[in-house]
Amino acid sequence: MEEMKKTQVSSEEKEVLVEIKDLSVTYKSERATVYALNGVNLVIHKGESLGLVGETGAGKTTTAISLLRLLPRNATITGGSIYYDGESVMDMTEKQIRQKRGDKIAMIFQNPLTSLNPVFTVGEQIAVLLRVHRGMNRREAMKAAGELLEQVGIASYRTGDYPGQFSGGMRQRVGIAAGIACNPELLIADEPTTALDVTIQAQILELMADLQKKRKTSLLMITHNLGIISELCQKVAVMYAGRIIEYGTVKEVFAHPAHPYTRGLLEALPNLEKKQERLHAIPGLIADSQNLPSGCHFHPRCEHCTKRCEKERPEMIRLNDDHYVACFAHEE
C-alpha cells in the first residue's frame, strides 16, 4: 500500500515524454474516407507504461504509427499535433524523425511471422540498428546483437540464422531484442502477443515486464486484452472509434470504470469468483469508421443514451487525479 501511494505521487511529478493533442487522421481509398482518429488526446510520461485498449479498428495502431510518422501514403493527418520530449513530431525534418526511429522510439510489431525480413539473418536485423544509431562497425554490432538475443532468451550463436529457422514465439523475442537494441526511451508494442499461443504469450509478457523495469523504458502497450494491461501497465487509455474515452491509472479505471463502454469491456471478461452462465456482451457493432455516429460515437450502443449524447460530443472530464472520462453522465 505504501508503495502504491508512492508510485501514484511520483507519476504526478513525472516528466511528459509524449503528448498527443487532438490528433485526427483519415485514410482515403477510392471508394470511401475512413475516419481513423477523431481528436485523440494522450500523454505518456517518462518511465511509465501505458496500455491502449480498444476493439479492432478503434485506431490504436494508427495512433502508434503516427507517433513514428510512418502512416501509409493514403493517410492524412487532418488536425492536431504530437510532441515528443517537447519537440513537434510533425515539424521534424525527415532526418530528425529518422534518428528517433529505432533509437529513441522503437516498435514491436503484432505478427512476428511477417515483421521480420525473411532474407536477412536475425543478427543483421538487430545489428543494423546499432550500426545506424550507434555507429558500430559490422563485427561490433553483430556481437552486440548476440548479447541482445541472450537477453531475450535466445542463444547468441543464432545471430547467423534466418527468421524461417525460428518459431513464432522465438521470432517475437527477436523482435523484442531489436526493439530494445538502442535502449529506447519509448517502446511501442503493437499487440505483441496476439499472434502467439497462450503459454508463449505469458513468457513474452513476463520478458517485456522484466526488460521495462530494468531499463526504465516508457511503454505504450497496444492490446485488446485487458488482462495484459492489468499485468503490465500503470496507466490505461480506452479507445473507441478514434477517440480516447477513458483514461487513468489501471487500478482506478478497472475498479471504478466510468464509461459505459469500459464497463461493458470489463463485464465481458469471465469472472472466476462469480457464478455466471453467459458472458456479458456489449450490444451492437463497433462504430463504422467510414460513417461515424453523430455526437458521442458510442451512443447507438449505450444503454444510458440521452438526447444530448446524440447531438454533442462529450469532452474529457476529470473525475479525480487518476481518472478521466468522456461521458456526459459524469458531469456535475
Place this chain on the structure above:
Amino acid sequence: MVKYIFKRLGQTVIVLFFVSVIAFLLIRLAGGNPALLLAGDGATDAEIAEIERSLGLDQPLVVQYFKYIGNILRGDLGRSTSYGMPVANLILSRFPNTLKLASVTVLFGCILAIPLGIIAGSHQGTVIDFFATLFALLGQSMANMWKAVVFIYIFSVWLGWLPSIGMEGGIKSYVLPVMTLGWQMSAQVTRISRSGMIDTLHEDFITATYAKGIHPLVVRWKYAFKNAVCPVITLVGMRFGTMLAGTIIVEAIFSWPGLGQLLNTAVNQRDYALVQALLLLSGAMFAIINFAVDIINSLVDPRIKLR
C-alpha cells in the same frame, strides 16, 4: 551440396540425351536432302547416292543416331557439309561473337532495367512509374525485327551514326544489336523488378525496417529488393541462355557472325551435323545457366533449399 551437384549433373545428362534425340529427328523430319544440295544441279542419281553413302545417310536412322552419339562421346562433333570444315572449329570461331553480344546486352539491360524497376516500384503511380511502364510495354510489344529495322533506318540510314552490319566497327557495331535485344530484355526485367518491389514494399517487415530509422533508399535497394531479386535472376538467366544459343533474327538482320547466323545457314543447308551440335550446345548452355541461377537464388534467399 556435393550431392546436389551430382544430382543436377545427372539430370543434365538426361536432358541432353533427349535434346540430342530431338535435334537428330527434327532436322531429318524437316525434309530436304543434304546430298542433293551438295551435289548441285544436274547431278546424276548415282552421284547423289555416292554422296549419301559417304555421309552415312543410307544407313537406318538408329544406326545413324548411335554413330553420331558415339562420335560426340569421343569429342568429335562431325563435319559441316555446308562449310566443309569440322563443326567444332566452326562453333569455336563463332561462339565468342555471340557470347560478347549476349554479355554486353545482359550487362546493359540489367544496369538500366533493375534500377528502373526498383524506382518505378517504389513510386507506384508517379510520372517515373508511368514512363518505366511505357518503356517496358513498348519493349515487350514491339517485335525485335521491327525494332532492328527502325533502329537501322534512324541511326544508320538517316543519321548515319552507326554501322548496320557486321562487327568490324568496334564498339559502334554493338550499339544497334544491343539496343534491339536489350530493350526487350530490360522491358521484362523492369516489369519483374517493379512488381516484385510493389509486393515487397507492402510487407510488414518493410514498415518494421522503416521503424528502425533506416534511410528509405537503403530500405528499398537493400532490404526490399533482396526479397524481389530471385525472379529477376531467373529471368536474366533465361534471357542470357536464349541469347547464348544465338538470336537468329537479330544476328541475321545485323549480319552478326554468331551462332544464330550459323544455325540459320545450317538449317537452310540441311547441315545435319551442325544443326545437331548447335542444338545440343544450346541445351547444355541452358542447363549450365539454370544450375547457376538455382545456386545463386539459394544463396540470396535462405528459404530456397537445394534438393
